[in-house]
Amino acid sequence: MKLPFLFRPRLLDDLRGYDRTRFTRDLGAGVTVGIVALPLAMAFAIASGLKPEAGLWTAIIAGLLISLFGGSSVQIGGPAGAFIVIVYGILERYGLANLMIATACAGVLLFVMGMLRLGRLVRYVPVSIVIGFTNGIAVLIAASQVKDWLGLAIPKMPADFFTQLKTIAAHIDSFNPFAFVLGATCVLGLFVWPRLWHARSPVRAAMDIPGIRQASEVGARLPGPVVALVTLTLAAWYFALPVETISSRFGGIPSGLPAFVLPEFSWETVKLLVTPTLTIALLGAVESLLCARVADQLSTAPRHDPNQELMAQGIANFVVPFFGGMPATGTIARTVTNIRAGGTSPVAGIVHAGTLALVVLLAAPLALLVPLSVLAGILLFVAWNMGEWREFAHLRRYSTHYRVLMLGTFVLTVVFDLTVAVQVGLVAACVLFIQKMGSLFSVERVVNDSGLLRYKLYGSLFFGATAKIDPVVQAVETGPERPDVVLDALHLVHLDTSGLDALRQLHKAVLLRQGTLHIENLQQQPREVIERGGLVRELEDKHQDS
Template sequence: MPISFAFRPRIADALRGYDRERFLRDLGAGATVGIVALPLAMAFAIASGLTPQAGLWTAIIAGLLIALLGGSHVQIGGPAGAFIVIVYGIVERYGVANLLIATAGAGVLLFAMGLLRLGRLVRYVPVSIVIGFTNGIALLIAASQIKDWLGLDIDKMPADFFAQLRTIGANIGSFNPYAFGLGTACFVGLMLWPRLWAARARLQGSLDLPGLQRASEVGARIPGPIVALVTLTALASFLQFPVETIGSRFGDIPRGMPAFALPEFSWETVKMLFSPMLTIAALGAIESLLCARVADQVSGLPRHDPNQELMAQGVANFVVPFFGGMPATGTIARTVTNVRAGGTTPVAGVAHAITLALIVLLAAPLALLVPLSVLAGILFFVAWNMGEWREFAHLRRHPNDYRLKLLGTFALTVVFDLTVAVQVGLLAACLLFIHKMSSLFGVERSDGENGAMRFSLYGSLFFGATAKIDPILDEVERGPEQPQVVLDALHLVHLDSSGLDTLRQLLKAVQQKGGTLRLENLHEQPRELIEHAGFAEELGVTG
């Protein structure tokens, strides 16, 4: 069946009946998310081995494109914590220029996935694998921030997890208590911030003080990362703490939009970078579509179009490298913030990008004062929320194959990298699925009329279950001449080409002894395969 090209961004439907009230709600939500995105975009870029402006302009450009072209009402796109480990490894191994090429190539792959309508396939990735690599990435993000959290004097951190731990141990003598105090205060403050306002609101509600209760509601909506960033940066600057800042490490942040530049391109480079491209595309697809599903559940708005979302992600990832950006995807924290702040259409995503652009263009010098240990605290908080740590405690409730996939993917992510983890995890999932499906196929012997050998087939006769036909072959070969074999397919729900080939071998063995093979009670799928393959004529008679 030919593939029909369908490119219809969700904004085209969301703006029907759009009014001033919805615009103001989207504008307020977008401004809130833009403020939340500021520290996260810088932190993700710095942790990935890039400059802070790479993260900021990725959030602006990719966020704008994903909002305008995406398949979700409320999805917010930009740099994500899940990419930190991947990007850092690519930068360490191939360099920043090749990261740009790999990101653009991943954009092409993502667009192709959406064009070929592969968006729903992401749902078939087992949840155990998703949890395994998500927890692994969260651990790696936390490990990558120990250096700045402790204020260690290390020029460059290795990409490998265990090498990072060795490097940290070798340089622990340069521990900076000021950096440690700021990072710890940031993390603890972010953990307590929502609980503090929730407790205060309950207390004031019980005291029947509506004014103070309203103030608590407003305070609870102020993003915790912004509060931590502003207060701790002001404290460190006022008291002149001897800590490393964005300015001391990276210099000035340019206020203007980065210039459009084409990275050097060759097919040899593309072939070398195919594995990183595949990793970025796979992670981007999984992350963005999982985020869109969460947004559907939280917002109650019409369900997203996964194929349109992948095409939007593809366009965004293809464009941002030309402005020095990094990989982008849907971001759960910012998307949920958008929904809770009142966003209902992609206009909120556009407002988020514009808000962030105005902050960068007008207030970039202020970002130079931000201590890197504060950003480390924010990323510790991101890693903590990112991981589903309770799943480790609940593993006893799950079967062995679930434990194997989750723990195996987690270990491979930490020890090797995400590419190896996902590949091995999916392979293990496929093998375990094949084993489980093969166990559902069965053959039952029963007495037939006039001495016929009668067998009932149950389940799916596919490549993983063909060995279960061997006992029939053995019985035919050991039995009398001119056997009459009947296969009752009343409970055979599926047959593939390997199963058909096995039936051909059985027919050959029966004919060599001068006997006959008959199939009875065939369902539609096995019958169509048998007829199209010409096996019906070989049998002579079908039931």
């Protein structure tokens, strides 16, 4: 059956000429990414207010579907840190069942966006807005983890940033030094671990002897989050530290397959969930396509298909809620890990999902001992890496336009939420763009001895620049009777209907003074607009009458 739109997963193209060498590389990369995804998936789910298995099965199911149907050769999908704040807020306001419905509806919306080939439109979101809301989300993630990092006895954290700070301050007397030390050690270790195995590291140089070189290479390949999770969990268990764990908060992680659950659905509910649905869909689209663009820069694989990627994200987000999952998107950390580990095709993403499934089904009880402060440390490290903090220091290099958009989006994300920030940011970007484009249009008076009112038009005469025709109208109204006005449009590159109306108002002012208006040297686009609007005929009729 031929579909009315193009649906061609990248996997079909990558399997052409696929050989054992590529499979070996994809197998190793997939296992590596699966191990890296384990602590992140649990941490993202817990921070979002869900049970750890929600993040694990989202990584498995969504990761599998995005690799099967996606438009990128190397992108890895799953739960992402950017969704933490969004999911937590939706949970608090609408509840778990409505989160599932909103996620499924967002999946449908994402698929339709890809089907209508709107993937490239995401690239029109200004980078200043992207950096602003990314930094804002990073701050909110860090704030949400302070409770578990400090081991505070807070039954439930609010979603609002300032209320969170107030709640933390009110419960600071329940500070747990053991949890703090574990979390701080985790963060410090994640910063130090990759530097220990750097090519110029003295540790790497000291171990570069035949008997130990192999062990050094193994250590360099071990992901920092996995090392931190295992070592600090063992330390907390061995010394019987009084810290909260996954077991003490959630009771356990089911080791069986997730049950298929159909949430109660009604159109009245869907209407109430328009805002969270749009938020999930917008963030999922932006995150996945930005991640795919980063992957294109780091990998030698063919460039991604943004529309196919959106359709894959839509399928994944539609399916995972029925298995108790959370919103999913492309993930930069796991995608970069996949590329660096040698992944060449979506097979690596499929292996990553299979690796996670085996771990959950065979070793779920071992996760019960993981201290929540260690997961908080991992997320604090994720938040630090997520933010583009240098952009704040470099703001003076950029225009006022850039600074207003970035800082405004950042503040709105922290104070309100992502939806408000992006909506206001895009409106502000449009207004500033209109103002900028309007400033590029100009009208220049040409002094001459013939008595003509001659002007040259430069740039684009559109709705944001029509006011610059007013001085010409005023010159006609205050000038001599029967004025002859000539507009040289050689450098007029664009004209819209508002600009056409401004020219028609000028023509009316000229007619009231019993004069004539000539427009010469018209380019193709302005000529087509003037002809279609009937102004050319009006000018010609007047010239014939005169």
